[in-house]
Each structure stands twice: as structure tokens, then as C-alpha cells.
Amino acid sequence: MHVLALVTQKGGSGKSTLAIGLAVAAMADGECTALIEADVQGTISKWKDRRTGAYPHVERVADTAEMEQAIARLEAEGIWLAIIDTAATNNALAMRAIARSDFCLIPARPTPADIEAAIPTLIAIRRLGRRFAFVLNQAPPRGGRVSEAGTSLNSLGLLALPYIGQRNDHQDALGAGLAVTEFARAGKASEEIQALWRWISTQLIGESSLRAQSVLKAAS
Amino acid sequence: MRRSLVELTAVASRELPDGLSATPAGSVAAVVNRTPRRERAAEIQATPEAAVAASEVASVAASHSGELSASDSTAELAVKIAKEFQERALEDFRVSMNAALDYAKNIVETRTGGAPKGGRPVKPEAPILTGLEAAARYRAEAIELLKANVETALGYARELASARSPADFVELSSEHARKQCEFVLKQTGALKSFARDATKRE
Numbered sequence: 001m002h003v004l005a006l007v008t009q010k011g012g013s014g015k016s017t018l019a020i021g022l023a024v025a026a027m028a029d030g031e032c033t034a035l036i037e038a039d040v041q042g043t044i045s046k047w048k049d050r051r052t053g054a055y056p057h058v059e060r061v062a063d064t065a066e067m068e069q070a071i072a073r074l075e076a077e078g079i080w081l082a083i084i085d086t087a088a089t090n091n092a093l094a095m096r097a098i099a100r101s102d103f104c105l106i107p108a109r110p111t112p113a114d115i116e117a118a119i120p121t122l123i124a125i126r127r128l129g130r131r132f133a134f135v136l137n138q139a140p141p142r143g144g145r146v147s148e149a150g151t152s153l154n155s156l157g158l159l160a161l162p163y164i165g166q167r168n169d170h171q172d173a174l175g176a177g178l179a180v181t182e183f184a185r186a187g188k189a190s191e192e193i194q195a196l197w198r199w200i201s202t203q204l205i206g207e208s209s210l211r212a213q214s215v216l217k218a219a220s
Numbered sequence: 221m222r223r224s225l226v227e228l229t230a231v232a233s234r235e236l237p238d239g240l241s242a243t244p245a246g247s248v249a250a251v252v253n254r255t256p257r258r259e260r261a262a263e264i265q266a267t268p269e270a271a272v273a274a275s276e277v278a279s280v281a282a283s284h285s286g287e288l289s290a291s292d293s294t295a296e297l298a299v300k301i302a303k304e305f306q307e308r309a310l311e312d313f314r315v316s317m318n319a320a321l322d323y324a325k326n327i328v329e330t331r332t333g334g335a336p337k338g339g340r341p342v343k344p345e346a347p348i349l350t351g352l353e354a355a356a357r358y359r360a361e362a363i364e365l366l367k368a369n370v371e372t373a374l375g376y377a378r379e380l381a382s383a384r385s386p387a388d389f390v391e392l393s394s395e396h397a398r399k400q401c402e403f404v405l406k407q408t409g410a411l412k413s414f415a416r417d418a419t420k421r422e
Contacts, residue, residue: 119232126236145225153230156236203228 001075002204004083005101007125010117011088013107014137016043018196019085023056024179025197032080036070038062038097039087043174050177064096071100081204087150090120095216098125103203104132105160110139115156122156133203138161160199164192166180 004022006015019035026033034057043087048058051188059070067084074082084101086094097203098104104125108114118134125132134153139146146163153159173183181190 110225112225112232115225115229116232119235123236148225152225155226156233157227 001071001079002072002081002103003101004200004204005011005086005097005104005183006084006107007086007094007098007104007120008106008108008114008118009088009090009094010108010114012133013088013109013114013117014164014170015039015088016041016047016085016172018105018107018135018137018164019083020044020047020147020174021064021170021180021193022197022200023081025181025193026081026083026201027056028076028181028194028200029197031201032078034059034077034079036067036074036082036084038067038093039085044085045195047174047177050076050175052177056140061093064092067093067096090124090203095124096122098130099128101130103200104130105135105200106132106155108149108153109136109137110145111156115149115152118156131203133158133160133200135160137162138166140166160196162192162195162199164196165189 006019008015016037016039023033023035023176033055035044036059038061040062042060044058045060057074059074061067071082072205086097086099092171098121106118106121106125109120120131131202134150136146136153139149146215150159150163167189169180169184169187173180173189176183180187180193184190
């Protein structure tokens with residue numbers, strides 16, 4: 001099972017919205033996907049309450065022991081991808097999410113506050129030796145600021161592509177208990193999320209094939 | 221006047237540990253020892269020692285985080301990270317050691333024709349003994365490495381308590397990362413020589 005963690009101590013950067021968007025995009029791709037909500041704010045649980053479908057499965061966890069149990073349970077159920085949404089703080093639960101993940105995504109809006117807030121998270125991720133990428137989120141439609149932010153994030157580490165634009169579809173979908181790819185299938189927001197999911201899946205699959213290679217090498 | 225995001229990021233990124241930006245620390249260890257198999261870890265015979273050491277690390281780290289002022293978020297974060305990292309490193313180490321011992325056992329069993337129960341082995345040959353010897357040697361060496369690893373971990377946790385500035389943290393972190401890498405290299409070397417000893421008399 002792959003574990004993808006959305007982390008950054010900045011609130012409002014779009015961790016939960018991206019987690020939902022990516023989970024549903026992965027499901028549409030035929031992957032067994034589940035969400036782990038490690039955030040007392042409960043954005044994902046509330047979204048799930050509004051949702052009519054049974055999937056994706058959502059696990060709420062309040063501490064690290066519960067997180068371990070949830071991961072073990074999902075793995076036993078044959079889930080291929082677990083996406084962990086964390087709270088906007090560097091608490092023990094967020095640390096555990098980083099430690100248990102194969103890949104961390106750090107959403108950041110093109111603001112100094114978001115980029116600065118990503119630094120402690122970045123230190124934690126590097127210390128724990130996890131792979132990561134930034135996602136430039138809620139980017140304005142055009143202008144120099146977006147490319148400036150892209151350059152900034154790229155100087156700190158890998159930047160996922162494409163940027164996710166600032167669009168009402170994301171919020172409207174959340175309110176309707178849908179993901180943006182279900183809410184406005186042909187919209188720009190939907191396109192961007194799908195493309196971002198493809199980018200991430202390449203990262204995840206690329207990593208596991210590398211790992212398989214190292215195992216084979218060790219065995220021979 | 222507006223300062224560009226690029227400039228602000230450059231300022232903010234000065235907090236980042238230099239030694240960690242080129243190669244993520246622990247990535248080597250993560251690749252080598254990544255598959256967590258908790259149930260196996262529990263079986264290993266070296267567990268009592270390791271468990272004591274692990275709890276010592278945890279308590280050292282915990283007592284330090286208690287001493288830290290609430291505003292000292294970098295040091296607090298460092299302790300948290302160190303704790304997580306050590307727990308994981310110890311567990312991974314035990315698991316990989318156990319896997320290596322299993323491997324040794326399998327070799328021996330294969331050569332005795334599936335470990336006959338009650339029946340005499342057909343031919344108690346020298347290569348079997350060599351395999352056992354190599355396994356015993358590897359195990360002894362692995363325990364030494366584990367001890368050394370735990371000592372570094374403890375030292376790191378202790379030193380972190382005195383780290384009061386981001387600069388201290390950077391220095392300690394890169395130093396620890398270097399030591400950690402050396403252990404992984406040493407462990408890999410031991411594994412290699414074990415594999416060579418165990419297989420060269422096929």
C-alpha cells in the first residue's frame with residue numbers, strides 16, 4: 001500500500017481539499033483508495049457525511065496509535081493508496097504521518113506566509129528521509145506572482161505539476177459532498193486535479209519500481 | 221516596496237540544514253530497511269537490550285522536551301523528530317537483522333534437506349558448519365552494530381537537549397546524519413561478507 005501524506009503547518013493551504021480531490025481522482029483511475037483524517041477540524045468527515053456514495057472510505061484518527069491501526073487495517077483490506085490529511089500544526093500525529101508516508105505533498109499558496117510555514121515541515125520531512133513535493137495551490141489565473149512562487153518553491157525542492165488554480169469549483173464540490181472531478185467533470189479545476197494525480201502516481205509507481213530493483217539487487 | 225517571493229524564500233530557507241538539502245538524511249537507511257515487519261521484530265533475540273535502549277532514548281527525548289520552553293519550537297521539533305527517527309531506526313534495524321538470521325537459517329535448512337525431524341542428516345558436511353559459523357559471526361557483528369547505533373542515538377538525543385538555536389540543530393543533524401550513513405555502510409558491508417561466507421562453499 002502506498003501512503004501519501006498532505007502536510008504543512010499553514011492552515012487554509014488546501015490540504016483537505018487536495019486530499020479529497022486526489023483520492024477521488026485515484027479512484028476514478030481504478031485504484032482502491034482510502035482517506036485517513038488526522039485533523040480534529042474534521043473537514044473530510046463532514047464532507048463524507050454530505051456524500052451519498054460509500055467510497056472513498058474515511059478513517060478518523062486522533063493519535064499515533066490509532067493511525068497505526070488505521071494503516072494496518074487499510075492495508076489488510078487491500079487498499080492500494082491511503083491519503084493522510086494532517087492538521088495545520090507540527091504535532092506528533094503530523095510527524096507520524098510523515099514517518100509513515102512514501103511521499104509527502106506540501107501544498108502552498110503563492111504567499112510568503114505559506115512558503116515560510118512550509119520550512120519547519122520541510123525540515124521534518126528531510127530529517128525523516130521522506131520523498132516530497134510542493135504543490136502550488138490556489139494560484140491566481142495569470143501573472144508574474146505565480147511563476148515567482150513556482151521559482152521559490154522549486155528552489156526548496158521538487159515542485160509538482162501542474163499548479164492548481166484558484167477556482168470556485170473546489171469549494172462548491174466540497175459543499176456538495178463531491179470531488180471537483182465529479183462536480184464539474186469538464187472544468188479546468190477537474191483537469192488540473194486529474195493531471196496532478198497522474199504526476200503523483202508516476203512518483204509513487206516510480207518509487208516502488210526503484211525499491212523492487214534494490215530488493216532484487218540485494219537478493220542476487 | 222514589495223519584496224519578491226523568491227527573495228523571501230531565500231531568506232526563509234536559511235533555516236534549512238545545508239547538509240540535508242543535497243541528499244535527504246536517512247534516505248539510504250530508508251531504502252535499505254524500509255519494510256516494517258513488526259511481528260518479526262518482536263521475535264528477535266536481541267530484543268531486551270534494544271528495547272531497554274529504545275525506551276532510554278524515548279525517556280531522554282521526553283525529558284528534554286519537557287525542559288524546553290514553549291517558544292523554542294525548533295528544538296522541540298528536533299526532539300520530536302529524533303524520537304520518531306530513533307524508534308523507526310531501531311525497529312528497522314531489528315527487522316533487518318532478523319531477516320538476515322532467517323536467511324542464514326534457510327541456507328542451513330536447505331543444505332540439510334529441509335531440517336529432518338528425528339532422522340539423522342544424510343551427510344553432516346563441512347559447508348553446513350561453515351554456514352552456521354558465518355551466521356553466528358554475522359549475528360555477533362549485527363548485535364555490536366545495533367549497540368553502536370543505539371549509543372549514537374542516545375548521544376544525539378542528549379546533544380539535542382543543548383541545541384538552543386537553529387544553527388546548533390543544523391550542525392547536530394548533519395553530524396548525526398553522517399554517523400547514521402556510516403552505520404548503514406558498515407551494516408551493508410557486514411551483510412555482504414556474511415553472504416559471501418555463506419555461499420562460497422556451494
